[in-house]
Amino acid sequence: MAEPNPPHSLYTIPDFQFAGGVRKKINIAYRSINPTSTKGTVLILTCYGGHINTTLTFTTGALKDYHVVVVAMIGNGESSSPSNDPDFPKDYSLRYEDCINAQYALLTRHLGVERLETVVGFSMGGQQAYYWAVMHGVGATPFVKRAVVICSSAKTSGHNYAFLEGPVSALRASGDYYGGRYRENGVKPLGGLRAFGRAYAAWLTSAEWFRLELWRVLGAGSLHEWLEMEVRSSEEWDAEDLIVLARMWQKGDVGAVGGGGDWKAALGKVEAKVLVMPCVSDQYFLAAEGEREVECLKNGRYEPIASVWGHMAGGGACEEDTRFMDERIGRFLSEE
């Protein structure tokens, strides 16, 4: 077994061109697992609140024989982010295409990858997977053969946008966030991060999950204890990293990189096979959205996760759901 938290590697791009206009040096954090595999390479992308070593769900299952590259999205605190780069663009102009461009450079210029068997992403990782499919999954022999999109969407819905306004506004209004100048004051805005966590928590799973008190499965003895667990995990984050990522999420729309602005047309040009796996009880990436996306794709497949774990189902929170996803991903990869 691998050690619990092996260090990640950094790939430096000296003159990275951001979609928002800035050109500067960035670092991309990644882990390359099983690089001598002859089965081909798979790319895994991180989610909101995710780090490289919390994004290994399928690496010991359906993906275990592949060369797996796990990449931290820009802004997550491992790749270049406000928290580790004082010159990081301050106007919240980071976009998914920046992440994909940097990941593509890492794969092709540094790791010598010529083709991806699949990209796999959950939540914001799934949105990156959709961007990958639109940007590099088109044409006769696309760089990306397949994409696995778990609890995500090709375009962030108005409802999803509005939900994110809640935790972000809670953080930004907090006294200790101090209008974004908390770092220069040497203060971690714990009050704001805690409010962020509380404004986020009720969205994570589902009403039925709460009714069944499934926080018990996560080791909480009461609802209050579970809320406190969520709050503590928010405290570990950097406030600006959270906001930069939330703003990118809110702007998520594959129409920005294909289809002339129309996300449906963008999906319609994708040749890569796409496995779309929403969770039926997800409160913000609705399963109905996934169905509509599959209707637009040439080679889409809809495999909903039947679970009361809501969005968290896709993050590997429930063993049974994880087994289901792993089995479907394995089957998807075995098909030509």
Add this chain to the structure above:
Amino acid sequence: MAEPNPPHSLYTIPDFQFAGGVRKKINIAYRSINPTSTKGTVLILTCYGGHINTTLTFTTGALKDYHVVVVAMIGNGESSSPSNDPDFPKDYSLRYEDCINAQYALLTRHLGVERLETVVGFSMGGQQAYYWAVMHGVGATPFVKRAVVICSSAKTSGHNYAFLEGPVSALRASGDYYGGRYRENGVKPLGGLRAFGRAYAAWLTSAEWFRLELWRVLGAGSLHEWLEMEVRSSEEWDAEDLIVLARMWQKGDVGAVGGGGDWKAALGKVEAKVLVMPCVSDQYFLAAEGEREVECLKNGRYEPIASVWGHMAGGGACEEDTRFMDERIGRFLSEE
């Protein structure tokens, strides 16, 4: 037609006993409409964010021939509340039974009402209606003959509890809330109230409502404009009033006033007829909860509102839904 905002009346109870222990003078704000009616008296209760004159939905429809008493729940800024009473209990111990006890005193000691044809309430008003049914809708000839419960619940669910933690935490963490001492500093915590509004907004309707951009029906030209409308309406409130009410809502449980702590047993003793009208797309008072409640009631009837307006359907936001509710309430009242 009535003038747009006729003044409400105040009924003073000099020695009101709060469930939390305090005994003090309180004022109950109310409007008595059509008091000479011979059809009987109907009681309407306010919701979160509601005032007497925004709670008249059915008074010109199904209830127009009745003597209608609209009462502001304690804490709403019209009846005794932190915002208008410096001695209001500061420990967030206000409970629904306090509201019902004060309303009962108003009706029986001041207005001479001997029986209610029905109580009607939406959201927190619906929770009050359930408390009325459990406290005064039992026995052979109950004081309350009927209750109409719209988009509400007999016991606040864990999910509903967790959702409320979001806006409340956003408000409490804000710099200008100042640990609750904003009033003594002569400051209205606008930053906190705005964050509260943003953390609340995505819950109000439904994902499908956002997809169909039904904010247009409310006069907003964009999602941002609608969010700003919601934020402005939050700005009008007093922060402590909002928190006192949210804490009462979170503690909502008819088991506190009947059934020996068990909400199902409490409902099982109700003789009053109860019309339970959840909205099928309500994100926090789920229709499935309403179904479970009706199973516990001797004389319950389940009439869900088939609408994409979510919780707001019950508040009269959509004309078609309001017509449906009005028609069902009229039919419910016409039955013996």
